[in-house]
Amino acid sequence: MEKVFGRPKSLLAVRTHYCPGCGHGIIHRLLAEVMDELGIRERTVGVAPVGCSVLIYNYIDCDMYEAAHGRAPAIATGCKRVHPELTVFTYQGDGDLAAIGTAEVVHAAARGEQITTIFVNNAVYGMTGGQMAPTTLVGQKTTTSPFGRSAKHSGYPIRMSELLATLEGAAYIARVSVHTPKHILQAKKAIKKAFETQIKGLGFSLVEVLSQCPTIWGLSSKESLDWVEKKMMPYYPLGEFKVPKEEKV
Amino acid sequence: MEKRFMTGNEAIAEAAVQAGCRYFFGYPITPQSELPEYLARRLPEVGGCFLQAESEIAAIYMVFGAAGAGARVLTSSSSPGISLKQEGISYIAGAWLPCVIVNIMRGGPGLGGIQPSQSDYFQATKGGGHGDYRLVVLAPSTVQEAVNLTMEAFDLADKYRTPVMILGDGYLGQMMEPVEFKKRKQQSLPPKDWTLTGAKGRPRRIIKTLYLQPEILEQRNLTLNRRYQEIIKDEIRAETYLTEDAEVIIAAFGTVARIAKSAIRILREKGIKAGLVRPITLFPFPYQTFAQISDKIKKILVVEMNLGQMVEDVKLGVCGKAEVFFYGRTGGMVPSYDEIVVEVEKIVKEP
Amino acid sequence: MKESIKKPFYTDVLMAGFGGQGLMFIGKLLAFTAMKEKKNVTWIPSYGPEMRGGKANCTVVISDEEIASPVITSPHALIMMNNPSLEAFESMLKSGGVLIWNASLITKQIKRKNITAIPVRANELAAQVGGEKAANMVMLGAYIAYTGVLAKEAVVKALKEFLGAKKSHFFSVNVRAFEKGMECVANIR
Structure with missing residues (x-):
């Protein structure tokens, strides 16, 4: 009998440490599927962030670095400059990429660094227990914005995709979500496109993935999916913000 | 061999190239900017890569990435910039990666001044970044010695899988003296069987510093410490x-x-x-x-x-x-x- | 006792002027020439933003022996291009040392008594041979003629190599200025 669905080869057969309902597992799987489909597992090097997904190297079957908080794009740059033939990606959360690592990602994009970044935005710091992130929505309660994020006090959440799309060196920038099967399929397409952008040498590519964090949000799994749709998507619209020039033609 | 008349900064840069270094990541700061300036021209000649980073922090992590990918790699800075690099130096030490870091010291604390100083001695020799690690620290007193020690530094880094620092002052960087670049004897160095090159035909490799179980982290630190003891036994020079x-x-x-x-x-x-x-x-x-x-x-x-x-x-x-x-x-x-x-x-x- | 028969050669010189007057250049050229003549040399500059405005200075040490300190507290010779430099460095000169000063620009009185002061109208002399910018080379010529540290031919040969192909068009004016400086000291003597 033909097997129509199974574990991607690039995904290790181990149980993850993620909470029930977390989006990381889905995003890892999409990443692994794309690596399989492009046949790049053996020539891919990944860079793990600091955050919930620091242990991604226990789940994805390729060479990996573990970065310091926010520094993944710099490490990826060092690796890629030594081995331009490899496919190099970073996997980063919102605290990692949009707060402490803002400079690194902006300049990697500005240089048109031939790397791919998977940016998981769940609007909170997960691993450290639910503090306010640079992407936390106005009014959203976290342990460090207990009365809800005040724009007057803490400013506004950053739309990283839109910001990065203004840079010449950025070739492919998209925002996707993984809260419904349909959105998951779209997310995979974007991730694949991002890797293809790198393989073709067109420049920096990044996919921002809106992801649910039921544990920290204090919601059920089902409620957290609705929260992505109703609260996050109005502020963080999905779509492609920049596509490689060759595709525009 | 014909002598060349060079500043310490340029001579260190050329010595790195002759030691097989092909990658440099850094950020400008007085009084060491002639070093990156030299390599910006020189490295492309030998098929290498010079990249000016957005900060010293980014530069040291580019070094982390290049070292993990198996390259001989250099970064240089002066005191305030070296302070910024300390986080990355701790990670490089913890990940057992080899690299060479040049500190052409100027007066501090803070922005301090740009004139020569040796006030980063504690920072260089007693840690600098967090955690149980040491740097090998070499202190040349002439431009020729800076050349010799820079070449040797790459071998020491590879031999012990550790970052090595060349610690000079502003005068060493700015001063010109005649120098010779003598080829160093080929050293027998351990194979780099830990580099990230894509997991083709072998199990995947991970370069990391996070060890949540204290028993394991202790073992790793003890391994590092055994290396330091070897260094103490074999590498002291005065x-x-x-x-x-x-x-x-x-x-x-x-x-x-x-x-x-x-x-x-x-x-x-x-x-x-x-x-x-x-x-x-x-x-x-x-x-x-x-x-x-x-x-x-x-x-x-x-x-x-x-x-x-x-x-x-x-x-x-x-x-x-x-x-x-x-x-x-x-x-x-x-x-x-x-x-x-x-x-x-x-x-x-x-x- | 051999040392007492022939002491190994050693000298040092500090030169200073406005940034752009070419003091760094003649300092490097002097050291480079001495290197070509198989001497040990060090050249150490003042560095940083001060160079662009006020006083740029450098110190050259030339020796048969290994050079210990490249930083010199009381140099054997001074080459001074302007008033601020003279004010800053005159007191440092070793007793019995030589002070070569640019009489085209320096208006201050020389205070030191126990030294030899040699005025050189460097800017005028340089202008005579076709370029006031070569005043630095006039000063170097005067220094070489007075001290005899290096042969004229050695300096000229090194200058050619030092300028390289890119700046070779400066060669002849620089040589003429250098010769003017040497002549000027010969005339004094």
């Missing part, structure tokens, strides 16, 4: 100058040691038998040299371009067997040989 008949010893490193040599020549003309001990490796520190010398010489003057840092290590070496005096200038001021002569005359007169 120069002694006119110590045989000396009644008083000056201890100094880098540029100050050269100034001290001039002072010693003047003192000897005046009939005071002074000698010099110059640590070349600051970690590992030549404690034993000081232990031995203090068996017979009872007065030691430590001279530094800071307010007393290496003097603490000298005291550890001497272990109470001799009197240890200190003379230092700070903030970019350089002690003169005349000042050193006066200090030595003072301590020799003391009963």
Whole structure:
């Protein structure tokens, strides 16, 4: 009998440490599927962030670095400059990429660094227990914005995709979500496109993935999916913000 | 071999290239900017890559990435920039990656000044970043020695899988002297069987520093420590100058040691038998040299371009067997040989 | 006792002027020439933003022996291009040393008595041979003629190599200025 669905080869057969309902597992799987489909597992090097997904190297079957908080794009740059033939990606959360690592990602994009970044935005710091992130929505309660994020006090959440799309060196920038099967399929397409952008040498590519964090949000799994749709998507619209020039033609 | 007339900064850069370094990541800062400027032209000639990073922090993590990918890689900066790199240096040490870091020191704290200083001695030799690690620290006192030690630094880094620091001051970077680039003997170095090159036909590799179980982290740190013990056993270097008949010893490193040599020549003309001990490796520190010398010489003057840092290590070496005096200038001021002569005359007169 | 028969050669010189007057250049050229003549040399500059405005200075040490300190507190010679430099460095000169000063620009009185002061109208002399900018080379010529540290031919040969192909068009004016400086000291003597 033909097997129509199974574990991607690039995904290790181990149980993850993620909470029930977390989006990381889905995003890892999409990443692994794309690596399989492009046949790049053996020539891919990944860079793990600091955050919930620091242990991604226990789940994805390729060479990996573990970065310091926010520094993944710099490490990826060092690796890629030594081995331009490899496919190099970073996997980063919102605290990692949009707060402490803002400079690194902006300049990697500005240089048109031939790397791919998977940016998981769940609007909170997960691993450290639910503090306010640079992407936390106005009014959203976290342990460090207990009365809800005040724009007057803490400013506004950053739309990283839109910001990065203004840079010449950025070739492919998209925002996707993984809260419904349909959105998951779209997310995979974007991730694949991002890797293809790198393989073709067109420049920096990044996919921002809106992801649910039921544990920290204090919601059920089902409620957290609705929260992505109703609260996050109005502020963080999905779509492609920049596509490689060759595709525009 | 024809000698070349070069600044210390340029000579260190060329030495790195000749040692097989093909990657440089850095950020401009006075007084070391001639080093990256030189490599921006030189590395493309040899198929290498020079990249100016957005910050010292990014630069040191580019070094992390390139070292993990198996390359010989260099970064350079001066004191405030080296402070910024400390986080990354800790990670590089913790991940057991080899690289060479050049610090052409200027006065601090804070933005300080741009004139020569040695006030990063503690930072270089006692940690700098967080965690249980050490750097191998080499302190050249001439441009030629800077060349030789830079070449050697890459071998030491690969041999022990550790970051190695070349610690010089602003004068060493800016000064010009004739230099020769002699090919170094091929060293037998351990194979780099840990580099990230894509997991083709082998199990995947991970370069990391996170070990949540303290038992495992302790074991890793003990392994690191065994390496440091080997380094202490095999790599200590110090120069002694006119110590045989000396009644008083000056201890100094880098540029100050050269100034001290001039002072010693003047003192000897005046009939005071002074000698010099110059640590070349600051970690590992030549404690034993000081232990031995203090068996017979009872007065030691430590001279530094800071307010007393290496003097603490000298005291550890001497272990109470001799009197240890200190003379230092700070903030970019350089002690003169005349000042050193006066200090030595003072301590020799003391009963 | 051999040392007392022939002391190994050693000298040092500090030169200073406005940034752009070419003091760094003649300092490097002097050191480079001495290197070509198999001497040990060091060249150490003042560095940083001060160079652009006020006084740029450098110190050259030339020796048969290994050079200990490249930082010199009391140099054997001074080459001073302007008033601020003279004010800053005159007192440092070793007793019995030589002070070569640019009489075209320096208006201050020389205070030191126990030294030899040699005025050189460097800017005028340089202008005579076709370029006031070569005043630095006039000063170097005067220094070489007075001290005899290096042969004229050695300096000229090194200058050619030092300028390289890119700046070779400056060669002849620089040589003429250098010769003017040498002549000027010969005339004084």
